[in-house]
Amino acid sequence: MSMELELGLYVFVLATFLGFQVIRRVSPLLHTPLMSLTNAISAIAVVGSILVAGEQKTTLSTVLGTLAVTCSMINIVGGYLITYRMLRMFKKSGKGRS
Amino acid sequence: MIDSIIPLIYLAAAVSFILALMWLSAVATARRGVILGVAGMALAVGGTLLKPEIESYRWIAIAFVAGTAIGIPMAMMPMTAVPQRTALSHAFGALAAALVGTAEFYLRTPNLDRFTMGALSLEVLLGFLTFTASMMAFGKLQEILPTRPITYRGQNVINLSLLGLAAGAGAYLTARPEATWLFPVFGALALVFGVLLIIPIGGADMPTVISLLNSYAGLAAAAMGFVLNNKLLIIAGALDGSSGFILSVIMCRAMNRSFTNVLFGAFGQVQPDALSEKEQRAVRSATPEEAAGILQAAGLVIVVPGYGMAVAQAQHKVRELYDVLTKAGIEVKFAIHPVAGRMPGHMNVLLAEADIPYDKLMEMEDVNSEFPQADVALVIGANDVTNPAARHDRGSPIYGMPILDVDRARTVMVVKRSMSPGFAGIDNELYYMDRTLMVFGDAKGVVGNIVKELSGGR
Numbered sequence: 001m002s003m004e005l006e007l008g009l010y011v012f013v014l015a016t017f018l019g020f021q022v023i024r025r026v027s028p029l030l031h032t033p034l035m036s037l038t039n040a041i042s043a044i045a046v047v048g049s050i051l052v053a054g055e056q057k058t059t060l061s062t063v064l065g066t067l068a069v070t071c072s073m074i075n076i077v078g079g080y081l082i083t084y085r086m087l088r089m090f091k092k093s094g095k096g097r098s
Numbered sequence: 099m100i101d102s103i104i105p106l107i108y109l110a111a112a113v114s115f116i117l118a119l120m121w122l123s124a125v126a127t128a129r130r131g132v133i134l135g136v137a138g139m140a141l142a143v144g145g146t147l148l149k150p151e152i153e154s155y156r157w158i159a160i161a162f163v164a165g166t167a168i169g170i171p172m173a174m175m176p177m178t179a180v181p182q183r184t185a186l187s188h189a190f191g192a193l194a195a196a197l198v199g200t201a202e203f204y205l206r207t208p209n210l211d212r213f214t215m216g217a218l219s220l221e222v223l224l225g226f227l228t229f230t231a232s233m234m235a236f237g238k239l240q241e242i243l244p245t246r247p248i249t250y251r252g253q254n255v256i257n258l259s260l261l262g263l264a265a266g267a268g269a270y271l272t273a274r275p276e277a278t279w280l281f282p283v284f285g286a287l288a289l290v291f292g293v294l295l296i297i298p299i300g301g302a303d304m305p306t307v308i309s310l311l312n313s314y315a316g317l318a319a320a321a322m323g324f325v326l327n328n329k330l331l332i333i334a335g336a337l338d339g340s341s342g343f344i345l346s347v348i349m350c351r352a353m354n355r356s357f358t359n360v361l362f363g364a365f366g367q368v369q370p371d372a373l374s375e376k377e378q379r380a381v382r383s384a385t386p387e388e389a390a391g392i393l394q395a396a397g398l399v400i401v402v403p404g405y406g407m408a409v410a411q412a413q414h415k416v417r418e419l420y421d422v423l424t425k426a427g428i429e430v431k432f433a434i435h436p437v438a439g440r441m442p443g444h445m446n447v448l449l450a451e452a453d454i455p456y457d458k459l460m461e462m463e464d465v466n467s468e469f470p471q472a473d474v475a476l477v478i479g480a481n482d483v484t485n486p487a488a489r490h491d492r493g494s495p496i497y498g499m500p501i502l503d504v505d506r507a508r509t510v511m512v513v514k515r516s517m518s519p520g521f522a523g524i525d526n527e528l529y530y531m532d533r534t535l536m537v538f539g540d541a542k543g544v545v546g547n548i549v550k551e552l553s554g555g556r
Contacts, residue, residue, distance in 0.1 A: 005213050027124065027125075028461055031446070032180060032443035033128065035342075035443075038342065043191055044139070044334035049198050051149065054151070061201040061205050064201040066158075067194075069157075078173045080173075081174075083132050093455035
């Protein structure tokens with residue numbers, strides 16, 4: 001097993017454990033915003049997409065990369081915005097009701 | 099120089115994502131968490147744009163503009179459409195991963211070592227199957243496609259063999275990355291499997307399935323991290339993967355079902371013989387005026403919202419009802435079942451949108467002890483999650499499912515369009531109890547009439 005792979009697997013397993021611990025604490029009240037936020041975070045695929053679109057090695061890779069950047073960007077913009085919009089709606093009793 | 103800074107930028111982005119999720123655990127800090135998440139993403143994108151490998155920014159800029167132009171309207175959708183929107187965004191996320199995987203394959207083949215090719219196969223398989231599966235889920239939630247599960251003979255055998263074929267193709271490609279002819283077949287198998295996977299799944303199982311697709315989209319991004327040897331992708335993908343997985347486990351538990359049962363059980367088919375054999379039992383029905391009279395005399399009212407409330411868009415009328423009752427000194431609480439609606443937390447977001455304070459929204463475990471003290475349990479558009487048969491009827495398909503103990507309230511009022519059964523296709527014995535009053539009609543209209551009666555009567 002290469003060093004890179006070993007390191008990658010360690011990172012993956014530890015991040016998964018951390019994810020379990022962190023997510024378990026999220027109140028069911030916020031499960032919908034949680035899903036839209038994690039969805040925005042997993043649009044981190046934008047990193048790979050930008051490289052493929054920007055390297056311009058072949059026409060095929062540029063086309064696929066550009067499409068991938070578009071898809072990721074939809075999730076980044078849409079995901080964070082809607083999460084913020086939802087969270088702004090949660091109010092406690094007797095506070096800021098019109 | 100730049101090359102040694104970029105990893106640090108990525109590390110800072112990873113820390114921001116983790117903190118963003120930690121802060122999401124409570125309403126007070128959640129918005130701060132979102133802002134930190136945005137900062138993390140800005141770091142990740144900015145760092146990537148600095149990479150010297152990038153020859154031209156033209157297509158990247160065009161894609162940024164196009165993505166933003168589509169992303170903003172998707173963020174402005176009404177809260178009732180959030181499940182559909184979420185399914186659609188899972189589709190976009192998974193497609194991005196699959197497309198990058200495809201591009202990487204054609205750029206690098208046959209110079210791919212086994213390990214990288216294995217990760218790439220996984221990325222493409224998960225990406226494409228999650229893409230079509232999420233599009234199907236979107237179609238069902240948007241009701242472009244029938245929401246009832248569609249089953250046929252040998253369905254599970256066909257699905258499993260298709261998945262086996264796709265996995266086999268992926269394994270063959272991992273061993274021989276030079277077999278470029280097989281790659282399109284591999285991608286197509288994954289796409290078709292995604293479609294077939296969702297065909298037998300009914301509306302009531304959508305919370306579990308959406309969570310599972312959320313997890314797959316994250317895992318596809320993590321697999322991309324292995325292909326590109328990028329730890330930030332691995333961390334962000336793993337966080338999303340574990341989050342989706344936890345949510346789907348919570349959903350399964352809330353329905354007392356297993357993963358296999360959700361995916362292959364085709365829950366929610368109408369059982370025609372079971373329905374026709376039942377003799378017509380008598381129910382007591384009430385008018386909105388009578389319902390208003392009972393509510394007026396109550397001290398504690400617990401409202402149980404369900405998917406029917408979302409369909410009828412009745413959440414704003416429910417809020418008016420909450421206002422009138424609260425003003426009259428009546429305590430109002432909301433009981434939220436974990437699987438109420440079409441995605442985790444669906445009801446909470448709808449009621450929050452209608453300006454109902456979130457400290458009145460109670461989880462099942464906390465609210466069940468309060469039903470015996472409640473004068474009225476008002477069920478609006480919820481069905482299976484209130485069926486007492488889940489507690490005692492071993493023959494019932496929902497036996498063992500944790501339910502809201504609505505039947506323990508002094509009076510039960512059910513606002514419902516007709517006597518038709520819920521998504522599980524089973525009769526609800528709650529409706530035949532002596533203390534139950536059925537108020538027939540559209541949830542929005544009925545609740546509106548009750549409000550009118552209550553505010554006019556004083």
